[in-house]
Amino acid sequence: MRPFDYFAPETLDEAISILRRRGDGGRLLAGGTDLVVRMKEGGLRPPYVVSLRKLSELRGIEFSEAEGLRIGAMTDMATIASSPIIRERFPILADGAALVGSVQTRNMATVGGNLCNAAPSADMAPPLLAVDAVARIAGAQGWRDVPLQEFFLAPGETVLQNGDILVELRVPTPPRGSGGFYLRHTPRQEMDIAVVGVGALVTLPNGDIEQARVALGAVAPVPMRAHQAEAVLAGKPVSDEVIARAAAIASQEAQPISDVRGSAAFRRELVRVLTERSLRGAVERAGASAP
Amino acid sequence: MSKHPIRLTVNGGQYELAVEPHRTLLDVVREELRLTGSKEGCGTGDCGACSMIVDGRLVTSCLMLAVEADGSDIQTIEGLACDGRLHPLQQAFIDYGAVQCGFCTPGMIMAAKALLDSDPHPSFEEVQRGLAGNLCRCTGYTKIIEAVMVAARQEAL
Ligand SMILES: Cc1cc2nc3c(=O)[nH]c(=O)nc-3n(C[C@H](O)[C@H](O)[C@H](O)COP(=O)(O)OP(=O)(O)OC[C@H]3O[C@@H](n4cnc5c(N)ncnc54)[C@H](O)[C@@H]3O)c2cc1C
Numbered sequence: 001m002r003p004f005d006y007f008a009p010e011t012l013d014e015a016i017s018i019l020r021r022r023g024d025g026g027r028l029l030a031g032g033t034d035l036v037v038r039m040k041e042g043g044l045r046p047p048y049v050v051s052l053r054k055l056s057e058l059r060g061i062e063f064s065e066a067e068g069l070r071i072g073a074m075t076d077m078a079t080i081a082s083s084p085i086i087r088e089r090f091p092i093l094a095d096g097a098a099l100v101g102s103v104q105t106r107n108m109a110t111v112g113g114n115l116c117n118a119a120p121s122a123d124m125a126p127p128l129l130a131v132d133a134v135a136r137i138a139g140a141q142g143w144r145d146v147p148l149q150e151f152f153l154a155p156g157e158t159v160l161q162n163g164d165i166l167v168e169l170r171v172p173t174p175p176r177g178s179g180g181f182y183l184r185h186t187p188r189q190e191m192d193i194a195v196v197g198v199g200a201l202v203t204l205p206n207g208d209i210e211q212a213r214v215a216l217g218a219v220a221p222v223p224m225r226a227h228q229a230e231a232v233l234a235g236k237p238v239s240d241e242v243i244a245r246a247a248a249i250a251s252q253e254a255q256p257i258s259d260v261r262g263s264a265a266f267r268r269e270l271v272r273v274l275t276e277r278s279l280r281g282a283v284e285r286a287g288a289s290a291p
Numbered sequence: 292m293s294k295h296p297i298r299l300t301v302n303g304g305q306y307e308l309a310v311e312p313h314r315t316l317l318d319v320v321r322e323e324l325r326l327t328g329s330k331e332g333c334g335t336g337d338c339g340a341c342s343m344i345v346d347g348r349l350v351t352s353c354l355m356l357a358v359e360a361d362g363s364d365i366q367t368i369e370g371l372a373c374d375g376r377l378h379p380l381q382q383a384f385i386d387y388g389a390v391q392c393g394f395c396t397p398g399m400i401m402a403a404k405a406l407l408d409s410d411p412h413p414s415f416e417e418v419q420r421g422l423a424g425n426l427c428r429c430t431g432y433t434k435i436i437e438a439v440m441v442a443a444r445q446e447a448l
Pocket residue numbers: 027028029030031032033034035036037052073074099100101102105108109110111112113114115116117121122123124160164165166167191192193194335336337
């Protein structure tokens with residue numbers, strides 16, 4: 001690793017003013033599981049690094065029926081996967097967090113880092129897209145809220161400008177009778193990157209699908225929603241046929257590439273299979289959460 | 292680049308050091324503190340040979356900057372034996388043939404310790420999962436998992 005200047009500010013304001021003062025090229029450090037690897041092996045040489053570790057504004061998980069869920073950007077995967085409120089009300093988020101890396105990775109890797117790194121395969125992206133998460137960002141220009149759907153621009157690129165910090169994610173309270181599920185395909189059971197990941201969320205207040213979300217990872221330049229598949233599901237009673245149709249449409253909506261992890265055709269087929277499975281998982285959980 | 296003062300507690304001992312920000316916790320523990328039990332296999336978080344317990348949580352110290360560990364309480368493999376007696380995990384690794392070349396062993400034992408600290412009676416699958424971030428090129432894992440299961444039973448006695 002090349003030398004760099006290091007700052008560990010104690011407040012968000014201080015962090016933002018360091019970024020403003022030092023200008024372009026600096027990097028924010030969260031858990032370091034992407035950044036330190038890139039600085040060691042990827043040739044990334046930031047002149048300065050700002051650690052987010054002391055910023056209490058970026059920590060914590062809170063929930064209320066009125067306000068919904070708030071997850072601080074510095075929350076690590078192990079904490080998300082084991083949080084009682086997330087497991088009870090947002091199990092799709094626990095699914096994603098529990099799949100990331102190893103015990104060691106999950107203790108270090110943060111949700112903010114996962115999103116800001118903007119890998120197409122990021123395992124928290126489809127789950128958070130499926131629950132309509134909103135990114136709350138602080139920067140030199142003040143605060144702004146960006147729906148996660150608009151957050152990713154390209155592989156490794158987000159709406160964050162130099163000087164911006166992702167502070168937290170806000171998730172609305174799920175309607176009664178909703179359930180979500182995330183799963184991925186990897187050649188190895190643990191410690192692998194998703195070839196395809198699919199998150200699904202359904203709301204079944206009385207047996208019919210009132211609303212559905214299907215979010216896909218690793219099959220396009222950015223994590224994406226399969227809007228047409230969602231539209232097919234909305235308003236229909238749950239059936240094998242409608243799930244199969246939605247899955248087939250999702251696989252057409254995907255824009256996969258071929259790479260070492262799989263060919264485009266294989267990924268399309270995986271989208272179909274995994275969309276079916278995640279929709280079934282979501283329906284089952286919605287049933288369990290219905291009164 | 293300027294050095295930053297940090298304070299570490301390592302295996303109960305207090306250390307005050309000045310470190311350059313680009314040095315990892317693994318480098319500093321090995322090269323400054325001369326505790327060379329923790330190994331560098333990959334340097335990129337994939338093999339677990341550098342595993343340490345930092346503030347009660349298992350991490351890959353090759354991906355943690357030493358400056359980020361300022362103020363932390365760190366356990367490494369050197370801290371497990373007590374008054375000349377090996378930790379039950381260490382003894383079980385020897386007794387059950389879970390060590391061959393030994394390169395993965397310090398990290399493997401720290402991962403096993405972190406697992407047993409949080410779950411004293413893991414199932415076979417839970418041990419597999421708890422050690423999934425630790426690679427071993429020699430043993431084939433069976434004996435390692437067996438040793439951890441045995442140590443878990445002994446600690447319960
Ligand atoms: C062994 C290993 C296994 C892995 N397995 C998986 C896996 O299964 N699934 C998966 O999705 N990922 C995996 N990863 C990748 C990585 O662990 C995750 O993407 C992780 O969530 C990144 O978070 P971090 O806190 O470590 O981010 P960092 O590395 O600290 O930061 C990543 C990037 O985001 C920026 N950033 C971080 N926080 C903020 C913020 N609050 N505001 C603005 N910018 C910010 C940083 O500047 C940097 O550019 C793995 C990595 C390793 C080393």
